[in-house]
Amino acid sequence: MAASPPAPPHPTAPAKARDHSLSGLPGHAALPADRFFNRELSWLQFNRRVLAEAQNPNYPLLERLRFLSISGSNLDEFIMVRVAGLAAQVRRQIDEVSIDGLSATQQLQDIHVALGxxxxxxxxxxxxxxxxxxxxxxxxxxxxxxxxxxxxxxxxxxxxxxxxxxxxxxxxxxxxxxxxxxxxxxxxxxxxxxxxxxxxxxxxxxxxxxxxxxxxxxxxxxxxxxxxxxxxxxxxxxxxxxxxxxxxxxxxxxxxxxxxxxxxxxVRYFRTAIQRRRRxxxxxxxxxxxxxxxxxxxxxxxxxxxxxxxxxxxxxxxxxxxxxxxxxxxxxxKFEPYSPRYPERILEHDGDCFAAIREKDLVVQHPFESFDVVIDFLHQAASDPDVVAIKQTLYRAGKQSAVIAALIAAAEAGKSVTAVVELKARFDEEQNLHWASQLERAGVQVIYGFVDWKTHAKVSMVVRREGDGYRTYCHFGTGNYHPVTARIYTDLSFFTADPRFGRDAGLLFNFITGYIEPRGTEMLAISPGGVRARLYECIDREIAFARAGKPATIWCKLNALTDPDLIDRLYLASQAGVSISLVVRGICCLKPGIKGLSETITVKSVIGRFLEHSRIWAFGNGGALPNKRARVYISSADGMSRNLDRRVEVLVPIRNSTVHDQVLDQVMLANLLDTEQSWQLDAKGNSHRVDPGPQPFNVHRYFMTNPSLSGRGAALTKGRKVPKLALRRGGAATA
Structure with missing residues (x-):
């Protein structure tokens, strides 16, 4: 298949995303020049936290060896990509400094010491x-x-x-x-x-x-x-x-x-590029x-x-x-084996995913709840005679992918199947080329997206004939359609039959496949540009609440936070008095706890048995978090310039009350309350283990032993209740 032409101008493309700068907000000129941590050194701090788990006396010995292996794998990728990029800048004499003002040569010097x-x-x-x-x-x-x-x-x-x-x-x-x-x-x-x-x-x-x-x-x-x-x-x-x-x-x-x-x-370009990479x-x-x-x-x-x-x-x-x-x-x-639960809501409908989703929105948290529900959603779509079309993004699908098998089965059953295969998924390019070839042979319409933007959104869309019309069922994920990593990474899968989400998903796929700008979306914010604009709008609302003397709170969970404009927005929110709690697993360039700049911001990282991967934003909307009026979003995007400006991403609002409660009052709050697997970031860029205190709380143990709120269906009205979490000094409380 021929490559996509360069993307056409987009109403919120990177150049215009900068229009959402700090110029309209008071205080922006007062931000100090040394307000960012170095991205690369922050990553090395993250890998030190991973390596520290290899010394964790609370873990079985082979699990500690696993963390040692992971730290080595992480370090290899960092060197092959990030260090290699800086070395290329030095060779080409590119005069570009990092957000903390270091040249490529200076960064390499610091990195070489840290690597040793x-x-x-x-x-x-x-x-x-x-x-x-x-x-x-x-x-x-x-x-x-x-x-x-x-x-x-x-x-x-x-x-x-x-x-x-x-x-x-x-x-x-x-x-x-x-x-x-x-x-x-x-x-x-x-x-x-x-x-x-x-x-x-x-x-x-x-x-x-x-x-x-x-x-x-x-x-x-x-x-x-x-x-x-x-x-x-x-x-x-x-x-x-x-x-x-x-x-x-x-x-x-x-x-x-x-x-x-x-x-x-x-396709031809990547086949030759993979060979060049080896050399x-x-x-x-x-x-x-x-x-x-x-x-x-x-x-x-x-x-x-x-x-x-x-x-x-x-x-x-x-x-x-x-x-x-x-x-x-x-x-x-080793850790005691853990078998993820299958959502009871779907079992109550005799395993019919469409019936369960049609009744009410549903969120599933992997790996505590089985990724099989996502596979079953696609397999049922493939075999259902009333399903007429399936559209699917594929960023990383793994080597033995049941997702690919379901799409092939659907195409062979005569359904219209479109797969957006991202060839630029780093280190998965070769595998994705293989899947693209398999899908095309089965009759799937394979699209490779944009040349200069990666399609990183995790979206599946099923169009089903019902009554006199059609209903669209959607899955939005924070993680990849990868059955293996879904047993290790904590991610959220959101299912809905809300027509507004269906219309927006259609606009998203039309944008990727036909370059038709997604104007007038009803629910989704779509990057490039759109996710940034929505986040800025929500942050600015919290700033306005704080200045009006009302409660103003932001909670956020990400894998990385490096975008300088987004960080500056959070700094201004802190200066206005907004309380900001961040859970950032990996790189964080924001400096927390600095008087006059970020004294209301805390940053923690959760490193444990599972790899925290879900992306969540929560805004108090005039009240202290958590509350029923809060604006809650899940996303495929991290707080990085590449996600906001150079990738196709989605920010998904959570409106259903049950799903809202699970994402905010369970998933987000439990991460904030964790004391057994958490590290606190200080103003100098160092991470320190959190003191577990007299009543330690482990976010992973909590979800391994307590069933989902959203996925329980009628089970909510009978049997053991999910222990309720509450914010109190000294940690978590259950009621």
């Missing part, structure tokens, strides 16, 4: 965990001698599964230096040929498809890293040589894909702590480490592979 500290901390925690795990019967072979049975198994495993896939490459003038792919690792060997005493240097690259860790049979559970296995069995790889030394290394490369506006075919500039070279200085110099020269960093570590060069060890069958070393 993080890698050192990871190595230290890895050592602590390996000792603790060995005491519990889970062993990782590092430097110790092998027992006879272990050595025999590994020799056999190496001969059959590893040796045939390895290709040693001599490093000398007669051989070109081998290409090392992104996230590739290898071992440099220093050898001496026994026949003539000649020194030889060899490189062995680890095949990417090879498992990172190998499980030995029997008990206790014993694992060995693939690099360690190859090093121990290297004599089989180099017969006729003496091994004098070896060292393991790993490479991370620039992995961002820049979109060219004149790309004539997005991007080296951004980080990681070495073992005892890596030979001469070999290091050779790698530096051959890899052309321009603006790249070199880090030496005593731990594994990649923590991501530890996820294999986490899967060890030791339930006593």
């Amino acid at each position: 500290e993080l890698v050192e901390a990871q190595a230290r925690i890895f050592t602590e965990l390996t000792v603790a795990l060995e005491n519990e019967g889970v062993r990782l072979i590092t430097g110790r001698r092998l027992e006879k049975a272990e050595a025999e198994f590994l020799s056999d495993y190496f001969e059959r599964h590893v040796l045939p896939a390895l290709t040693p490459q001599a490093i000398d003038p007669a051989h070109p230096f081998p290409f090392i792919a992104n996230q590739g690792s290898g071992i440099l060997f220093s050898l001496v040929r026994i026949a003539d005493g000649a020194p030889v240097n060899e490189m062995v690259l680890i095949p990417p498809a090879m498992p990172r860790y190998v499980r030995l049979p029997g008990q206790p559970a014993t694992w060995i890293g693939i690099e360690e296995l190859i090093r121990r069995k290297a004599s089989r790889l180099f017969p006729g040589f003496r091994i004098h030394g070896n060292g393991i290394f790993r490479v991370l490369r620039d992995s961002d894909i820049e979109i060219e506006e004149d790309a004539e075919d997005l 991007g500039r080296v951004i980080l070279l990681t070495l073992e702590s005892q890596f030979d200085a001469g070999a290091e110099a050779m790698l530096r020269d051959k890899l052309r480490l321009d603006h790249a960093q070199v880090i030496k570590t005593k731990g594994p060069l990649s923590m991501t592979g530890l996820s294999a060890v986490v899967e060890e069958e030791r339930p006593d070393l």
Whole structure:
């Protein structure tokens, strides 16, 4: 399919979004220049919080190892994208400063120091965990001698599964230096040929498809890293040589894909761009702590480490592979298994999603309530003879996607199916290309959206023939249509048959597929531009309430808050006396608690068993929160410039009273009240664990043990009630 042409001017596109600036509000000129935290350093603070969970004594040991693995995966992506972007600015001599006034060079200097500290901390925690795990019967072979049975198994495993896939490459003038792919690792060997005493240097690259860790049979559970296995069995790889030394290394490369506006075919462009990404500039070279200085110099020269960093570590060069060890069958070393509930409201209608939604709006909170309800919604649409059309956005759908299967089934059943597949979903481009091809073969109309804007909104729309007309059923989500991450990420799914939402969803899809501007929406705010304008309107109302002496409150839950204009709006609200409570899981560039600027603003982060991902805004609307009149919204958008100005996003108002109560009085309030998994951000940019106090409250435990308010249906009138949360000094109260 041909690529979309550049997006036409939009009434609230990025250029005009800036018209909603601070110029009409008193006090904007008084904002200090040093009012923002650096985005990149704030992210590193977030990853420190993730890494700290690997030391949390309240977690089982394998779950702590999982957090160590996650912190490593997070760090890899940060380096491949954010650090790579800054390095590119330096190379191209782009004279652009961050919102806190730092040049790209200054930011890289600070980041390099922080990266070194993080890698050192990871190595230290890895050592602590390996000792603790060995005491519990889970062993990782590092430097110790092998027992006879272990050595025999590994020799056999190496001969059959590893040796045939390895290709040693001599490093000398007669051989070109081998290409090392992104996230590739290898071992440099220093050898001496026994026949003539000649020194030889060899490189062995680890095949990417090879498992990172190998499980030995029997008990206790014993694992060995693939690099360690190859090093121990290297004599089989180099017969006729003496091994004098070896060292393991790993490479991370620039992995961002820049979109060219004149790309004539997005599919072809991304297929070639993915290949280019694997060969991007080296951004980080990681070495073992005892890596030979001469070999290091050779790698530096051959890899052309321009603006790249070199880090030496005593731990594994990649923590991501530890996820294999986490899967060890030791339930006593993991969280107690949790099975999400299916919404009772739908069960009361014999599983008929459409009947339940038609009766009343419904919100479902994943992973505490099953993502199966979203899959069932689409599967029922596919098999229902009265359904005539399905329209669906797809940002990240996963590798084994039941959503894709439902759309294919619907198309094969003769329904009109439109799928907006976002090719620019970072690191999912290849998978999305695959799904697009599968969908097109089944007869789905596949649209790739805009060239310069990502379609990040999570919307599904089903048009069903009912009586003499048609009814539109909609699903709006804060997270992706991804069945795997839906078991880990906390997100909200909002279902409605309200005709106003149906009309707005139709306008949204017409905008994406036909560039028809979504004028006159009744419920949704649509970005670019529209989400920003709606949020500014709501913030300004709270400012007006505060100046009139009325209660003025804003609650917000986001993954990131970096947009300087939005932050400035919140600063002005604080200066006017608005009470603002923010739950920001990751990056936050807003400085809380500064006298005269943000003294009424608090910022916390919740890091726990599940990854907080839902985006919620709540405005008191003239009363203290929570209250029945409050304006409540859920969204696919974070508080970032890219979400507000360069992506197609939606902000969804919650009007149904039951859904309103669940989102505001349960989900939002529970996050604010959490004390067991929360970190408080101070005015200097440091995060501190919240004191759990005498009555600790855990937001995840609360939702794991209490059924949904919105999804319970008739169960609300019988059986155990959901404990009611209340704001009180000292934490949560139930009644």
